[in-house]
Amino acid sequence: MPSPDTSQDIATLYRFLAQCMHYPDSDWMNEDFLNVFYNLLGTLGGIEEGVEIRKSINNAEDYLEDLQVEYTRLFINGVPHVVAPPYGSVYMDKSLQGTFAGNTLAFYREKGFAMDQNADLPDHLIHELEFLSLLAEENDSAGEKEFLKKLFRPWYTQFHARVTKEAHHPYFRVVVMLIDFFTKEEDEDGFQPNEA
Amino acid sequence: MAFNLTRRKFLQTASLAAAAVPLSKVVSASTGVTKAPLDAKGTNGDKTVVGGICEMCFWRCQLVGKVRDGRLMKLEGNPKSIDNGTAICARGNAGVKLLYDVDRLKYPMKNVGKRGEPKWKRISWKEALDECGSKLKSTVDKYGAQGICVFPHGSSAKYPMHYFERAVGTHNVSEASFFQCRGIRDTAYVATIGKAPGEKIDMPNTKVLFFIGDHLGENVHVSHIKAYIQGLQNGAKLIVADPRFSASAAKADIWVQIKPGTDTAYILAIMNYLVKNNKYDKKFVEEHTDGFEEFSAAISEWSLEKAAKECDIPAEQIKEVAEMLAANAPNVAIHPGRHVSWYGNDFQRQRALACLTGILGAYYVKGGWVPSKGPKVGGVSWAKEDHGHKYNLNFDHHEDEKVHPFNPPGTPTELIRDCAISGKPYPIKSCVVWGQNPMQTIPGQEKMKDLFRAMDFVMCVDVMPTDVTMWADILLPEASYLERYDYIKKGTQWDLSKEHQQYISARIPFIPAMFERKDQIYITNEIAKRMGHEAKIPVKTIEEMVDKSLATANLSIEKLKAEDGIHIQPGKDPYGIPEDFEVLLYNEDIEDAGHPGAPTYKPVEQPPKGFARLLYGRAPVHTFNRSQNNVWLKNAMPDNPVWLNDQVAANLGLIDGDVVGFVNSEGVESRTTTTVKVTPGIRKDCVYMYHGYGSANPLLTIGVGAGVDDQSLITKLAVDPETGCNGMRNNFVKLIKDGKVLDIPA
DSSP states (O other), rough: OOOHHHHHHHHHHHHHHHTTTTEEEETSSSSSHHOOOHHHHHHHTOOHHHHHHHHHHHHSSSSHHHHHHIIIIIISSSSOSSSOOOHHHHHSSTTTTTHHHHHHHHHHHEEEEEEOOOOTTTBBHHHHHHHHHHHHHHOHHHHHHHHHIIIHHHHHHHHHHHHHHHHHSSSHHHHHHHHHHHHOOOOOTTOOOOOO | OOOSSSSHHHHHSSSHHHHHHHHHHTTTTTTTEEEOOOOOOOOOOOEEEEEEEOSSSSSSOEEEEEEETHHHHHHEEEESSSSTOOOOOOOOOTHHHHHTTTTOOOOOOEESTTTTTTTEEEHHHHHHHHHHHHHHHHHHHOOOGGGGGEEEEEEHHHHHHHHIIIOOOOOOOOOIIIIIIHEEEEEEEEHHHHSSOTOOBBBGGGGEEESSSSSSSTBBHHHHHHHHHHHTTTOOOOEEEOOOTTGGGGGGGEEEEETTTTHHHHHHHHHHHHHTTSOOOOOOOOOOOOHHHHHHHHTTTHHHHHHHHHHOOOOOHHHHHHHHHHTTSSSSEEEESSSOOOOOOHHHHHHHHHHHHTTTTTTTTTTOOOOOOOOOOOOOOHHHHHHOOOTTTTTEEETTSSSTTTSSSSOOOHHHHHHHHHOOOOOOOOOEEEEEOOHHHHSSSHHHHHHHHHHHHEEEEEEEEEGGGOSSEEEEEBBBSOOOOOEEEEEESSSSOOOOEEEEEOOOOSSSOOTTTTTTTHHHHHHHHHHHHHGGGOOHHHHHHHHHHHTTTTTOHHHHHHHTEEEEEEOOOOOSOOOOOOEESSOHHHHHHHHHSSOOOOOOOOTTBBBBBEEEEEEEEEOOOOOOOHHHHHSOOOSSOOEEHHHHHHHHHTTOOOEEEEETTTTTOSOEEEEEEESSOOOTEEEEETTTOOOOOTSTTTTTTTTOOOOOOOOOSOOOOOTTEEOOOOOOOEEEEETTTOOOOO
């Protein structure tokens, strides 16, 4: 079990990952955020990825609009079709609000959590990351592990693959890679295979 | 691409602590998942919600929803319903899949690409409404209210339609349900009996059902089908005129395999036979009709033989039909039809049906045309205002008369499109599309695109990304019928011979609107505020609108909920003819307006050599394009095979299941292909397919490109002169197999 301090840091990390998946808006998607994002990438040895994103942002006439258009296309409604709706049920039940969403909500409840009135659907990627953050805050690493295994990874791998393949903007490719990195199972030796 | 350390290593080292501090400064404080009391395992919050009213089609059956944990699990007919009862159709069941369709519109979006080739960007409601309001106001300021055209459809479009017509003041509103569907029927019957007929024939209690092209069974509306089946079970004879062996033809006692476009000649010959042989209802004609002499003289040329030749059917069969009707009159049900915008000669055919009902004395009698006596519930909407005729495109100012004198409400579509594209007689520069998909409801897709290209601004409101939404500058997501209050459904028990009862129900949502979808009252009012009409807003919320309407019947939303969603009260006997009821067999006003005052047959163009006429109709599990993306319904009927006569198929070397495309007589090719259904059940001179397939918008990930879009092949635009409505069955096609165009043998 991680120390309470580590758990708090992990909780912060999940919250940050959830933040990365919000619709890009000038309220939060700004220089401060991007600098923190680049620093995290640097800490992980992802300098090249950071450079690619920075280049894309610096070369854009309106980088925020580019990110908004790309977010809309990838996750909301896109031409030729929405690439990767960020809801577990879409992958597990081929529909919004399928049984999988119900199971996700039930898991939240069993752990003493519920959806806020203004929240998106329970199996939205952002909320699942928020939930993982809340579990980490409570130092419930068993719950975190169970949730990742049963209700997160089964669909996230498909989502991740779609975004990786279809994203035009490097920001989203890197964000889903980060989320993958921090939610992926590792073997006993802590070895994480390099898929590249 | 991968990071150069492991997750575990990162989490175990000081790196995490170092990284976490700055991370915490850039995340938002609130979360969508919050602390709550612990909950026991197992299902939670199962309930049956009452008050739903379906909108998978216009029939609008009464529903209950099975809801678990805020998720709609299943739809069923409301057990209290005296209309559809516990039954709902395949489409009704599949409403769940519409609700949770991932392709549905979720947030307001702005097109930052080209119109017609959109690049969508999610925007806030404020930005969307500001843009809609300012663009529409700018159009009005620069060009006048007439500078806006509106294409509305469905129950949610009524309130915004009234806003643009009444408060803003544009005449340029065109509803597909009128101008490409039933408007002709309604105005023809109004010109004959003073009322729109609906589908108000007393089928359960009739002795003979008479259908012209109606294909009940493929055309499924629950209580209508119940009434139809009850009639057949009670022993009613069924006469079906259709070039195709439809679901109704399959149950018919007499199937009249009529040549397309000649229906009016057939009806005139039946009426002429009845008149000439004194087999009409003389008492009814004397007491309740006007113009019999002119009428009988006008139709006198239509001998059985002449009609037989024109309609390509046996004279003896026409006589058999006429005799069957006469022998069972007045208890005969002449179905007025619904989608009747076929050939551009349709007003006269619909008049003929109304007159046939009249000379058989089949109004207000058991088994005839009988309007049920439903409850009265008042409506609430924008106050009517007189905006004059100056900018009414359907008004000829030189002649001081209407261009199409018997038009249904609104302005004929072609008049709007011609004006918008040419800029004459005045500019139309903004377009509002609300719940309609003009790309697939209105013939002439290129012309529709030209209209959009001519606009300064286009906004669409819909639940799904239908083909037309590709042409929007601003696209607004509307709450679906399962997520909003609105429509008030009222009526009586479906079998008029049973205990007379009336019902009133109102649409009540099963779940709150998901994402950022909004209802029509919110959207319209917010636009109205931005256009300077805040003082005229009649209701603040959709709940207020429904409650104000229900109050006129001493009801409320809460009372309806307490009554399981449906209020039932004693009804009234609908039989018995009103004293002042009159059938205008000959209508002088029609004659004065320059059209035949008695029902008259106008021949239509025949297929050129090598072509077959393209016919289309309803599929039992789809409501045209609206349900194409529904995965359950898609699986039930994935495409629309083209019906091809077996002898024609043999000559062409085609077999069942061959894949074909189409080219029409104007050289337009279908974008997609479909399969061939080889059958003796269709005439050689026509082909048939279900309407509404082959969507072009890739945002419909299920429906895009599935089957062939018949509307894309309907490029010759016929207009019914009396009404201004379109005729859509005057287009001719050849098949394309493996890139080779096949001539249809004569």
